[in-house]
Amino acid sequence: MHFMLKQIMKKYRAAVIGTGRIGFSLENDGLREQPASHASALSGHPSVTLAAGCDIDPVNLKAFHKKYPHTNIYSDADMLMRQEKPDLVSVAVDESAHLKIMETICVHRPGLVILEKPVAPNTKDAKKISAICRRFHVPVCINHERRFSIDYMEARKLLAKGRIGIIHSVRANLWGGGTVWKDSARKDGTCSLLHDGTHLVDILRFLLGKELVKAHVDHYTKNKKGDIDSLYCRLTAGKVLVNLEFCGNKRAFDFGMEFSGSKGKLAIGNGFFRVYTSKPSPYYSGFHSLARDRNVKRPFKTGYFRNMVSNCVDFLDGKNKLNSTLEEGLKTLSILYNIADLITGCKK
Numbered sequence: 001m002h003f004m005l006k007q008i009m010k011k012y013r014a015a016v017i018g019t020g021r022i023g024f025s026l027e028n029d030g031l032r033e034q035p036a037s038h039a040s041a042l043s044g045h046p047s048v049t050l051a052a053g054c055d056i057d058p059v060n061l062k063a064f065h066k067k068y069p070h071t072n073i074y075s076d077a078d079m080l081m082r083q084e085k086p087d088l089v090s091v092a093v094d095e096s097a098h099l100k101i102m103e104t105i106c107v108h109r110p111g112l113v114i115l116e117k118p119v120a121p122n123t124k125d126a127k128k129i130s131a132i133c134r135r136f137h138v139p140v141c142i143n144h145e146r147r148f149s150i151d152y153m154e155a156r157k158l159l160a161k162g163r164i165g166i167i168h169s170v171r172a173n174l175w176g177g178g179t180v181w182k183d184s185a186r187k188d189g190t191c192s193l194l195h196d197g198t199h200l201v202d203i204l205r206f207l208l209g210k211e212l213v214k215a216h217v218d219h220y221t222k223n224k225k226g227d228i229d230s231l232y233c234r235l236t237a238g239k240v241l242v243n244l245e246f247c248g249n250k251r252a253f254d255f256g257m258e259f260s261g262s263k264g265k266l267a268i269g270n271g272f273f274r275v276y277t278s279k280p281s282p283y284y285s286g287f288h289s290l291a292r293d294r295n296v297k298r299p300f301k302t303g304y305f306r307n308m309v310s311n312c313v314d315f316l317d318g319k320n321k322l323n324s325t326l327e328e329g330l331k332t333l334s335i336l337y338n339i340a341d342l343i344t345g346c347k348k
Contacts, residue, residue, distance in 0.1 A: 016039050022143075023092030024064045025060070041305040052073065053073050151299060174197060174247070180220075217342045
């Protein structure tokens with residue numbers, strides 16, 4: 001029986017274009033939950049055969065091939081597509097090269113493309129990518145990885161079931177060492193508002209199940225170069241007020257959010273997942289206080305990358321829809337640029 005199942009299981013040929021950090025080398029980080037790269041997540045799925053890798057950097061390509069000697073390697077994406085004819089292609093190059101790579105591979109009509117976030121460094125390129133994919137009927141999964149993470153999926157269920165009551169507000173923050181925003185990011189995407197802010201905004205949309213609208217910038221500061229190194233803004237999602245804080249030039253990376261509801265609060269982010277509910281207060285007579293629900297814990301393994309690849313395989317098998325579509329990625333990028341345009345246009 002086991003032999004028969006193996007015989008009928010369809011195998012998809014996969015290729016990774018961009019064998020740098022997220023494409024390959026992050027799987028060598030001993031502190032990260034693994035798999036942490038496209039290559040390791042694809043090669044670890046029983047229905048996927050990692051067939052090829054491509055990179056214009058020979059050092060990256062050599063390291064990739066040393067780990068996966070059975071693969072064929074290329075420095076040209078078009079040649080890879082012609083020779084390998086992969087069913088599944090991961091695009092893990094810098095966002096400034098997304099449009100060029102998508103133009104190259106979509107004409108070969110792969111069954112599915114996994115495109116790294118954000119979709120593009122600007123909305124103009126993103127719309128072109130969307131048009132190309134529609135023209136050649138190529139579906140795309142955007143790697144907004146938290147949509148596939150067990151803790152965030154559980155948080156979404158708890159919020160939807162009213163575990164903390166009616167959601168009134170959200171406070172979310174992103175701290176990092178890079179610049180929050182600079183005008184050159186419109187060409188290359190190198191700023192934390194786009195690079196990591198895309199995760200923050202996308203997962204808020206996922207958890208709330210509503211669109212973030214009416215962006216308003218409350219405050220920002222600039223560094224000596226005139227670039228934005230801190231930003232405070234707010235949006236709304238239905239009747240929910242959403243406050244966002246972006247801070248650069250920090251010595252620590254911090255990503256998290258707290259949902260405030262009529263019956264409690266839920267906090268989730270990098271390394272934590274906590275729920276607090278209203279209970280009779282141990283401190284004051286006749287009052288209620290928030291008490292942590294110890295039954296809600298962050299799993300040791302969230303399965304974020306593995307679950308993403310599994311969703312892609314299920315899609316190719318015709319068993320499921322994509323959980324992170326190109327359309328969702330476009331909406332998230334549009335919100336980020338609503339904020340960026342307010343910074344550019346507003347006066348201090």
